[in-house]
Amino acid sequence: MNKKSLALKISEELLEEIEKLDDSIANILLKIKRMALLLGDADAQNWIDLELRGYPQKFYFESLGNCKKYAIQGGRINSETNKYYLQSLPEFEAQASLNNNILTNLKLPNSISPSVSSSNQYERPGDTISSTIKNTMKNYYQHLENTKTNTIFYIKIFNSIKGAIHNYVIDTYLALQFGDLNEKFFDENRTIVDTFIRTQCPKAVDQLLALNDAAQKNEVEYLSHAMTSIRRILLTIADYIFPPSNVDYLDKRGKKRKVGPEEYKNRLIAYFEINQSLASSPFYNTEIDLIASKIDFLYEKSCKGIHSDTSRSELNLIVIQTYLLIAEIALIEKDKTDKSKIAGIPDSDLT
Incomplete structure (x- = not known):
């Protein structure tokens, strides 16, 4: 089982555990931290670690990155005042449990024993007893009210933060499921693309390997090599x-x-125009123009020695777009081959 599959399995278990809360919140947080570690989610690891041990007196919530929204959702931080609670989530859980127990066991005294002697010669014993009962009842109800208020507060903040953590696990679960679906989809189509390149355009294999080597290195001259490789790949496919x-x-x-x-x-555009009925997108000419213009733009930048994070991200994007364009061609060629097999037409007779 790879890391993502294991993280998906853990997220499924966590959803059930959080909803049932059979285990302590500390153990659940540790499990979430493990899931975040498997996914390389540094923001979540930092956030969950703080929920486990509490927050420092001076803290900037921007350091939580993408998880700041969950801290706001859970009421850990007030986004308007920037005030926040320092206690860890297990502390809130323990305090809520303690106050709930106190509330459950809080009862009026079975007996009241007031002092019948008084320094006030005018005070009668009955008045002393009545006053004592009143004070006892007043203290009891005051203590009861304070305990109720504290219990409600601790339960409310605990459930609120727990809800935000539950949201994080749900978001992670959905993202992993979507990623798993995409991975299966891309794996299936990657096989088609790989078969097409290997059997029809073997020359492009070496060019793709050269592109991969160049794309791995974050240096100016390698960006130029990468653009050249992409251009050669498109030329090979077009040929x-x-x-x-x-x-x-x-x-x-x-x-x-x-x-x-x-x-x-022009040859790629002509190919898609001829096979328009088999193409998945009617905007093939726009897509090809976009890829070609990006190749020219990045090639010019790399030749001038211009290098930045933007150039790197643009390179990654154009590699993906080039691969998708090849995938479109591979699917069209496969569809043509499949139809020829059904009709009994030799591949050489297909246009």
Whole structure:
């Protein structure tokens, strides 16, 4: 079982445990911290650790990162005043339990024994007894009211923070389920793409490996290598699906497009236009234009020695977009092959 699968299993168990609360909140928090560790969620690890041991006198909730919203949801912090409770969640649990026990066992005294002697010569014994009973009753009801107020407070804040923690576990559970679904979906389609590249465009394998090596290194010259690799991959794919020609391609708008060896973008657009009925998106030309323009932009930046976090993130995005474009082509080619098998048409006769 990999880390994400284990984290998903733990999140399912946690939802049931939090809702039933058969275990102590401290043990539940430790389990949540373990789940956050498996997911590499540093913000959650920090937040849960503070809920376990309490908050310092001086604390900036911005340090909780993405988990600050849960601290606000649970009432741990007042977002308007920035005031917050210092006690740990297990302390709130213990105090709520203690006050509840006190409240349960709080009773009027079985007997009241007032002093019948008084320094006041005018005070009668009956008055002393009556006064004592009144004071005892007053103290009892005051103590009862204070205990009720404290019990309600501790239970309220405990349940509120517990609810926020429950929200975090639900959000994590849903994200993991969605990720698991996406992973299965991408695995299935990755097999199709891998088969397409291996059998139809084996030259692209070395280019993809070169792209991967370049993309792993966060240096200016490697960004340039990565852009070159992407360009070569698209050229290789275009050579297979729409070989270069000296004859211009007339698109459906009546515009002539050059489709020579270097016009890979026009050849890709022509391919999608011809196979429009099999394509999943009608905006293929916009997508190809976007990828091509990004390649040119990042290549120019890298050649000028411009390097930043933005360049790195843009590179990651264009790698994903390029892969998705290849996936679209691979699915079209698979669909064509499947249809030819059903119809008994040789692959060589397909256009």
